[in-house]
């Protein structure tokens with residue numbers, strides 16, 4: 001009995017201990033951390049802004065390639081940062097920005113070669129229909145413009161989105177981001193939510209004869225039910241690989257089927273490539289291309305990796321969509337978007353991707369990492385699924401195989417232990433139980449081996465602790 005009580009108390013202690021680490025709602029606590037200096041101003045950090053590892057934040061002062069360095073000089077492997085796409089502070093990108101900054105940085109109302117060259121280079125990576133480019137400063141701006149374009153072109157208002165999606169922080173985008181609006185005023189009448197095409201947890205799984213058609217039919221059902229209420233669909237928005245939703249790999253053919261339903265309803269297909277574009281998936285330059293040769297979105301939005309840390313974003317679309325926007329007679333002006341410096345940076349990123357063959361590199365390192373993680377899945381029952389393509393990989397942690405309940409606390413604990421081992425990794429998905437690998441594209445085979453060896457050691461230790469009913473306690 002005493003042993004039982006002790007085990008129960010330990011489990012409770014474990015819960016209490018772990019509950020501190022999910023990183024949700026606790027951000028304000030100790031956010032200045034042990035590295036903070038005494039405040040010199042009245043400026044205050046708001047708890048709306050969250051830090052990684054809020055209980056023990058890291059103060060990063062320098063970064064290079066796939067490595068980040070804290071103020072003590074400790075080196076961390078960065079498995080998180082898909083913005084520093086070709087590597088933190090890549091010298092050629094830094095140099096391109098510096099050189100252009102010394103000559104001219106102004107808005108796009110003057111002729112300049114950089115913007116023309118850049119649009120030309122981007123168009124070479126895309127299907128030829130996507131030949132009109134708007135340059136902006138952030139992924140949110142890109143998705144907001146995509147929404148405006150879709151509405152002008154179709155004359156409709158409504159949007160279909162995937163559950164748990166995040167498309168940006170502007171008011172218009174919070175409205176189409178279930179990940180956010182579910183915690184705010186809820187769903188607007190012009191927004192319609194379709195299930196994530198998740199073949200691990202969703203209603204149609206890997207054993208289904210045709211999950212692509214089954215999930216696309218869900219979109220058709222959502223569209224029909226909106227139309228029955230007199231609503232008209234302007235657009236379907238989806239990340240080409242839903243990342244915030246939990247590193248989901250939609251079954252091939254799903255997007256083409258969805259596009260048919262959306263086009264029939266008079267809407268357009270918007271592919272959000274903000275996290276997953278620019279060769280990350282290895283096999284292709286754009287993640288939507290995984291869906292098949294014949295699939296072409298009407299609008300593609302780009303951000304994050306496009307500028308390797310410099311604020312650049314882009315919307316690519318077709319001539320008919322752009323003409324409908326022109327026909328309003330309202331000019332599109334963006335003070336910083338498409339500046340000579342932004343375009344020089346964008347060009348440098350494309351040059352480095354090509355010169356260092358990072359797309360092929362993502363393919364080979366990604367396959368190797370998937371293989372290593374697959375071996376871990378056989379060894380550790382907490383790993384329910386390993387899914388991914390190129391350097392976009394998710395490891396789904398579960399409490400048990402029968403229920404596939406998200407192992408949320410364990411995932412948070414694991415990420416904290418990895419950080420103690422100088423590996424920066426994050427979690428995602430509605431249950432915050434998916435380990436999310438999206439490192440800079442120069443992440444190496446050695447890095448993959450090292451990270452998985454640490455993961456293995458920590459999981460083995462966790463299993464031993466759970467077996468002996470010991471608390472999974474982090475060092476203070």
Ligand SMILES: Cc1ncc(COP(=O)(O)O)c(C=O)c1O
Pocket residue numbers: 138139140141143166167168169239272274275303304
């Ligand atoms: C898929 C996706 N779309 C859009 C955005 C918004 O981009 P930004 O933060 O640059 O405005 C994000 C940012 O996290 C994102 O992950």
